[in-house]
Amino acid sequence: xxxxxxxxxxxxxVTNMIGDQVVLTVNGDxxxxxxxRLAAALDDAIGRGHRSVAIDLAALGFMGIAGLRLxxxxxxxxxxxxxxxxxxxxxxxxxxxxxxxxxGARVRLEDGHPCATRPGPDAAGSVSVLQDTDAASPxxxxxxxxxxxxxxxxxxxxxxxxxxxxxxxxxASRADTRSRIAALSAGDDVVDGIVRxxxxxxxxxxxxxxxxxxxxxxxxxxxxxxxxDQTISDMDxxxxxxxxxxxxxxxxxxxxxxxxxxxDEHRWPAFSPLARTLGINAxxxxxxxxxxxPVGSLNIYSRATGAFAVADQExxxxxxxxxxxxxxxxxxxxxDDQLSRRLTDALRTREVIAQAVGVVMExxxxxxxxxxxNLRRTSQRTSRPxxxxxxxxxSSIRRPLPDPPRPEPVIGRHG
Amino acid sequence: MDSSAxxxxxxxxxxxxxxxxxxxxxxxxxGGMSSALELEAFCYGAIHPTAHDYDVxxxxxxxxxxxxxxxxxxxxxx
Numbered sequence: 067x068x069x070x071x072x073x074x075x076x077x078x079x080v081t082n083m084i085g086d087q088v089v090l091t092v093n094g095d096x097x098x099x100x101x102x103r104l105a106a107a108l109d110d111a112i113g114r115g116h117r118s119v120a121i122d123l124a125a126l127g128f129m130g131i132a133g134l135r136l137x138x139x140x141x142x143x144x145x146x147x148x149x150x151x152x153x154x155x156x157x158x159x160x161x162x163x164x165x166x167x168x169x170g171a172r173v174r175l176e177d178g179h180p181c182a183t184r185p186g187p188d189a190a191g192s193v194s195v196l197q198d199t200d201a202a203s204p205x206x207x208x209x210x211x212x213x214x215x216x217x218x219x220x221x222x223x224x225x226x227x228x229x230x231x232x233x234x235x236x237x238a239s240r241a242d243t244r245s246r247i248a249a250l251s252a253g254d255d256v257v258d259g260i261v262r263x264x265x266x267x268x269x270x271x272x273x274x275x276x277x278x279x280x281x282x283x284x285x286x287x288x289x290x291x292x293x294x295d296q297t298i299s300d301m302d303x304x305x306x307x308x309x310x311x312x313x314x315x316x317x318x319x320x321x322x323x324x325x326x327x328x329x330d331e332h333r334w335p336a337f338s339p340l341a342r343t344l345g346i347n348a349x350x351x352x353x354x355x356x357x358x359x360p361v362g363s364l365n366i367y368s369r370a371t372g373a374f375a376v377a378d379q380e381x382x383x384x385x386x387x388x389x390x391x392x393x394x395x396x397x398x399x400x401x402d403d404q405l406s407r408r409l410t411d412a413l414r415t416r417e418v419i420a421q422a423v424g425v426v427m428e429x430x431x432x433x434x435x436x437x438x439x440n441l442r443r444t445s446q447r448t449s450r451p452x453x454x455x456x457x458x459x460x461s462s463i464r465r466p467l468p469d470p471p472r473p474e475p476v477i478g479r480h481g
Numbered sequence: 482m483d484s485s486a487x488x489x490x491x492x493x494x495x496x497x498x499x500x501x502x503x504x505x506x507x508x509x510x511x512g513g514m515s516s517a518l519e520l521e522a523f524c525y526g527a528i529h530p531t532a533h534d535y536d537v538x539x540x541x542x543x544x545x546x547x548x549x550x551x552x553x554x555x556x557x558x559x
Binding site for chain 2: 356
């Protein structure tokens with residue numbers, strides 16, 4: 067069982083059923099510390115198969131980008147199952163964030179309280195508080211491993227079939243697991259929305275910023291995904307065309323470029339004069355890094371020479387870092403075939419470990435968790451990956467194929 | 482398990498250079514049964530994992546540290 071225990075003591079989420087809709091009523095701020103609690107409630111509601119999920123924000127204080135990520139994720143998961151996310155009484159700053167990111171078009175916004183907006187008999191009287199979310203925990207449910215923990219003394223031959231049973235049961239849960247993992251890799255529209263928000267926030271908060279853009283590599287080429295105005299977008303495009311400039315270099319090398327005065331800048335002979343004719347005199351380009359590789363850059367332009375104080379540079383770096391984490395989380399930088407290969411590898415390894423656990427359960431006469439712990443301790447003691455140890459165990463019980471039948475010896479030939 | 486276990490996991494995750502998604506893949510690969518969102522909640526200390534689940538996360542992190550040529554710095558529940 068799990069226990070909810072947030073660091074944000076004033077935060078709370080109450081889950082109610084109103085008719086066929088799950089309503090999550092939020093109280094307090096949705097920030098990095100409280101978001102996982104709302105995430106768990108959303109995960110539980112969607113995981114139970116509810117297609118209509120509502121979040122009531124009437125008692126919301128503040129919502130940061132962590133909350134936005136949850137809304138984006140829940141919207142995508144519900145849309146995949148033909149459902150929808152409804153947001154009630156969203157404050158102005160939340161509506162603004164939804165507009166900027168384009169999510170506003172993908173969720174249904176309602177002004178009133180859920181009870182007031184649900185028609186028919188559901189609106190009154192049929193409100194029920196859901197059970198504790200732990201009841202639906204995958205660990206507590208009839209898990210694949212449970213299906214084999216009943217058997218006690220079985221023969222060595224049965225060991226293989228027990229391991230197979232684990233494997234088969236595990237396979238049954240794959241569809242659900244695949245969909246969970248697939249949700250990690252967001253579409254371009256979600257990425258674009260996040261990037262637009264980064265540009266808007268950076269433009270508003272970094273001192274000296276007259277223009278901001280974000281470049282991302284897509285299909286092998288850099289492109290401006292969001293820019294605060296057309297001039298900035300044109301300057302980026304010039305850099306892509308000539309292959310030189312701070313945003314191209316930051317995106318290629320993964321390093322940070324700051325030019326306080328373009329008049330003294332000689333690294334980009336084609337770009338610097340053009341930028342100056344457009345009135346730009348100082349530039350910051352911070353790399354965006356996802357899955358350990360540079361995928362683009364956050365570019366901040368200023369008309370004023372020496373516009374970016376140290377504090378502004380640090381703020382820009384912090385923006386780029388946060389944006390990089392979000393881009394990593396939504397799967398940017400992982401080509402589809404690479405992601406697919408990674409998932410396939412993970413499933414294969416998981417299966418081998420499940421089989422090895424079955425073997426250890428039989429050999430040592432222990433339960434599933436103890437068998438796993440013993441495997442893990444061996445891996446820890448020998449500093450060998452758990453998958454290698456598990457593979458060794460599984461291979462050790464594979465019986466060699468029987469010899470092919472030999473032809474009957476010819477004793478005599480009658481002619 | 483004390484209440485700081487969650488934040489310890491997240492510090493280790495950052496130290497190991499893993500995103501939440503990458504940690505989830507590694508945890509899932511090792512047989513973890515919780516969802517990506519639940520794992521993120523473990524890391525932030527918002528939900529307490531079972532001792533077994535905690536150890537799977539700790540081992541996923543420690544295997545990453547091994548790849549980086551370091552010892553197993555994340556303590557297990559036992």
